[in-house]
Amino acid sequence: MKRMTAVLMALIMAWVAQGCSSTGTGKTADSAAATGHAYGRAADEGPEVGRYGGRSSRGAGVPGTRDLNDPSSPLSRRVIYFDYDSFDVMPDYVSVVTAHAGYLAAHPSRAVTLEGHADERGSSEYNIALGEQRARAVAKLMTLQGVSDDQIQIVSYGEEKPAAGGHDEASWQQNRRVEIHYAGE
Amino acid sequence: MSVFPHSALLIRAALLLWLLSGFRSASAELVGEIKKGVLGAIPIAVVPFGGAQQSAENIAEIIARDLERTGRFRPLPASEMLDQPTLPNQVRLQSWQVLGQEYLLIGRTQPAGGSQFVAEFSLFDVVRGSSLLDFRIPFGAREQRRTAHRIADMVYQKILGEAAGLAAPVAFVTMTGRLPKDRRYALQVADAEGLEPETILSSKEPIMSPAWSPDGKRIAYVSFENKTSAIFVQTLADGSRVKVADNRGINGAPAWSPDGRQLALTLSKDGDPDVYLLEIASRSLRRLTDHRGIDTEPHWSPDGRSIVFTSNRGGRPQLYLVSAAGGEAQRLTFQGDYNARGVFSPDGASIAMVHGVGGSYRIALLDLASRSVRVISSGPLDESPGFSPDGKRVLFSARNAGVAQLIAVPINGGPPEILKVVGSEVRQPAWSPKD
Missing domain, CATH: 2.120.10.30 (TolB, C-terminal domain)
Structure with missing residues (x-):
C-alpha cells in the first residue's frame, strides 16, 4: 500500500510537471512539430529545469552532463530492479527514474535505450513480454516528466542476457531489471 | 522354463529405470507402464553391420537404440546372437527363430569412392521366413548417424505401417x-x-x-x-x-x-x-x-x-x-x-x-x-x-x-x-x- 502511494505520488508530480512543460508545444507525430518542440525546449531549458527541480522535494537542481557518471549523483545508478512477474517500479527506484527523467528533459539531445530483462523462471517469450512491460513502465514515468518519446528506445531481452548466472533467488533478483543505457556511452 | 526369470528381470529393469528417471509421483503407474511397454514390444535382431564404420559406434547400435526408444521394439543384445551375418546369403532364419525373434535386420557399409559411402541392408520377417526390404542408401563420411536414423525409420514404417519420424532433426x-x-x-x-x-x-x-x-x-x-x-x-x-x-x-x-x-x-x-x-x-x-x-x-x-x-x-x-x-x-x-x-x-x-x-x-x-x-x-x-x-x-x-x-x-x-x-x-x- 505504501509502495502504491509512493508510485502514485511520483506519477501525479510528474503529470503536473509535464502539464507545465508541454503547454503550448502540443504533441503530434508530425516530424516538423517534433522538431519545433525540440527548439522550443532548447530555448526555455533553464526555467523548465528550475520548475522540475523545485518539485523534486530534494532541493537539488537537475544535474549537468558531468554528473551522469558522478558516483554521488543518482544518475550513476542505471539499473531499476523489479519484483517477480511484476512491472511496477518500486518506490526505492522511483527517485532513480525521476533523476534520469529530469536529466533527459533538460537535455533533449540525449537519448537512452531502456533494456528490459527477466529472471529465467517460466517461459522465454513470456519473459520477453515481461521485460518489455518493465521497460515501458520506466519509459512512462520518464515521459510523464517531460521526456520526449523520441529520446527513448526500448528493447527487451527477457531471460536471454542474465546479469547474474546463478539459479537462485539472489541471482534472479539481479536479473529482474531495466538497464538505462545512454546513447554514445 | 524361461518365463519366470524373464519377468523378474523385467520388473527389476523397470524398477531401475524408475529409480534413474527421478520421478517421484505416480510411481506405481509409471512402473506398470514401462513393464507393459517392454512386454508388448516386438523382438527384433539388429545385427552389427559389416564394413568400416564412419562413426564411433556401429550403425546397428544407433538403429537398435532408435527402435527401442519408440517403445514398440525390443532389440536383441548383440552378445546374445548365435551368429552375425552381414549378407543375405549368410542368414539362417532358424537361429533367429530359436531366439524368439520376429524380425531381423542385417547390413554393411562400404566405401563408394572419394568421401562417399553406401549402406546396404535387408530386413527379414523371421516368423514367415520372407524378405521384407532390400535397400541401399549412399551417404557422406559425416552422415553415418543420420543414415542410421533413416534406416531405423524405414524399418519402423515397414513393420508397423506408420511414420515415426526417427530421422527428424x-x-x-x-x-x-x-x-x-x-x-x-x-x-x-x-x-x-x-x-x-x-x-x-x-x-x-x-x-x-x-x-x-x-x-x-x-x-x-x-x-x-x-x-x-x-x-x-x-x-x-x-x-x-x-x-x-x-x-x-x-x-x-x-x-x-x-x-x-x-x-x-x-x-x-x-x-x-x-x-x-x-x-x-x-x-x-x-x-x-x-x-x-x-x-x-x-x-x-x-x-x-x-x-x-x-x-x-x-x-x-x-x-x-x-x-x-x-x-x-x-x-x-x-x-x-x-x-x-x-x-x-x-x-x-x-x-x-x-x-x-x-x-x-x-x-x-x-x-x-x-x-x-x-x-x-x-x-x-x-x-x-x-x-x-x-x-x-x-x-x-x-x-x-x-x-x-x-x-x-x-x-x-x-x-x-x-x-x-x-x-x-x-x-x-x-x-x-x-x-
Missing part, C-alpha cells in the same frame, strides 16, 4: 562464454539424440524461439543481431534467409500455420504485446488479439482453425484459445498459478505447456476433451516444450543442479532421455516435424 540454441562480453549464441541443428550438430546461425546477441516450417525445410527464429529483435526465415539447404518482421518493439514467438503460408507472431508495435498473423509471401499483417496486458506465444492447432496463446489478462499468465479468424478468446487453463507456451500435439487432442505451481515450473499436458492436466516432467525450471513428429514424446529444456539439459520424455510412460548436446548452455529446443 532437432534445433536448439546454445550459449558459450561466461562473461557477458564473451557471450556467443548459436542456432544449431542436430539429430534427435543431440549429436552431429551443425551451426546455422552464430551471433554475439541472443537468438530465440526456433520454429520449423511444416515441411521441415525452413526455420523461423528471432535474432537480436541488430540490437533489437527481428524475425527471420532461413532455408536450411542453402542457408539463405529473409527478414520477415522488424517492427518497433517486440518481434517474437513465430509459429507456422499448418499450410506453411502464415506465421503467427508477437508484436508490440501498437502498444502491449499482441498476437498477429503474417502472410509470408505478401507480408500482409493482421492483428489477432487486442487486449491490455501481454498476449504472446501463439501456436496453431493442426487443423489451422484455432490458435492457443499465453495471456496475463486474468492477472497471471494462462492459456487462451482464439479462432484463427479472430473473435473472443476462451480461457483454457485454470489449474496452477502459471501456464504458458502451449503447443498442440500433432493429433490436436492435447496441449503441452509450462505449468508453474508454487515456484516450480514443470511440463504438463492439458487434455482438451476432459480439460485435465497431467504433469510429465520433474522441474524445477522446465520450459519450451514441443512434440516429436509422432506426438509420442515431448522435448523440453530443463535445468538440473544448474546444468542446462534438453530432455525428451515419452508421454505415456517410460524413461526420459537426456540429449547428448555438447556445450554448457543449451535451451529452446524445437523438433522438426519432418526428416
Whole structure:
C-alpha cells in the first residue's frame, strides 16, 4: 500500500510537471512539430529545469552532463530492479527514474535505450513480454516528466542476457531489471 | 522354463529405470507402464553391420537404440546372437527363430569412392521366413548417424505401417562464454539424440524461439543481431534467409500455420504485446488479439482453425484459445498459478505447456476433451516444450543442479532421455516435424 502511494505520488508530480512543460508545444507525430518542440525546449531549458527541480522535494537542481557518471549523483545508478512477474517500479527506484527523467528533459539531445530483462523462471517469450512491460513502465514515468518519446528506445531481452548466472533467488533478483543505457556511452 | 526369470528381470529393469528417471509421483503407474511397454514390444535382431564404420559406434547400435526408444521394439543384445551375418546369403532364419525373434535386420557399409559411402541392408520377417526390404542408401563420411536414423525409420514404417519420424532433426540454441562480453549464441541443428550438430546461425546477441516450417525445410527464429529483435526465415539447404518482421518493439514467438503460408507472431508495435498473423509471401499483417496486458506465444492447432496463446489478462499468465479468424478468446487453463507456451500435439487432442505451481515450473499436458492436466516432467525450471513428429514424446529444456539439459520424455510412460548436446548452455529446443 505504501509502495502504491509512493508510485502514485511520483506519477501525479510528474503529470503536473509535464502539464507545465508541454503547454503550448502540443504533441503530434508530425516530424516538423517534433522538431519545433525540440527548439522550443532548447530555448526555455533553464526555467523548465528550475520548475522540475523545485518539485523534486530534494532541493537539488537537475544535474549537468558531468554528473551522469558522478558516483554521488543518482544518475550513476542505471539499473531499476523489479519484483517477480511484476512491472511496477518500486518506490526505492522511483527517485532513480525521476533523476534520469529530469536529466533527459533538460537535455533533449540525449537519448537512452531502456533494456528490459527477466529472471529465467517460466517461459522465454513470456519473459520477453515481461521485460518489455518493465521497460515501458520506466519509459512512462520518464515521459510523464517531460521526456520526449523520441529520446527513448526500448528493447527487451527477457531471460536471454542474465546479469547474474546463478539459479537462485539472489541471482534472479539481479536479473529482474531495466538497464538505462545512454546513447554514445 | 524361461518365463519366470524373464519377468523378474523385467520388473527389476523397470524398477531401475524408475529409480534413474527421478520421478517421484505416480510411481506405481509409471512402473506398470514401462513393464507393459517392454512386454508388448516386438523382438527384433539388429545385427552389427559389416564394413568400416564412419562413426564411433556401429550403425546397428544407433538403429537398435532408435527402435527401442519408440517403445514398440525390443532389440536383441548383440552378445546374445548365435551368429552375425552381414549378407543375405549368410542368414539362417532358424537361429533367429530359436531366439524368439520376429524380425531381423542385417547390413554393411562400404566405401563408394572419394568421401562417399553406401549402406546396404535387408530386413527379414523371421516368423514367415520372407524378405521384407532390400535397400541401399549412399551417404557422406559425416552422415553415418543420420543414415542410421533413416534406416531405423524405414524399418519402423515397414513393420508397423506408420511414420515415426526417427530421422527428424532437432534445433536448439546454445550459449558459450561466461562473461557477458564473451557471450556467443548459436542456432544449431542436430539429430534427435543431440549429436552431429551443425551451426546455422552464430551471433554475439541472443537468438530465440526456433520454429520449423511444416515441411521441415525452413526455420523461423528471432535474432537480436541488430540490437533489437527481428524475425527471420532461413532455408536450411542453402542457408539463405529473409527478414520477415522488424517492427518497433517486440518481434517474437513465430509459429507456422499448418499450410506453411502464415506465421503467427508477437508484436508490440501498437502498444502491449499482441498476437498477429503474417502472410509470408505478401507480408500482409493482421492483428489477432487486442487486449491490455501481454498476449504472446501463439501456436496453431493442426487443423489451422484455432490458435492457443499465453495471456496475463486474468492477472497471471494462462492459456487462451482464439479462432484463427479472430473473435473472443476462451480461457483454457485454470489449474496452477502459471501456464504458458502451449503447443498442440500433432493429433490436436492435447496441449503441452509450462505449468508453474508454487515456484516450480514443470511440463504438463492439458487434455482438451476432459480439460485435465497431467504433469510429465520433474522441474524445477522446465520450459519450451514441443512434440516429436509422432506426438509420442515431448522435448523440453530443463535445468538440473544448474546444468542446462534438453530432455525428451515419452508421454505415456517410460524413461526420459537426456540429449547428448555438447556445450554448457543449451535451451529452446524445437523438433522438426519432418526428416
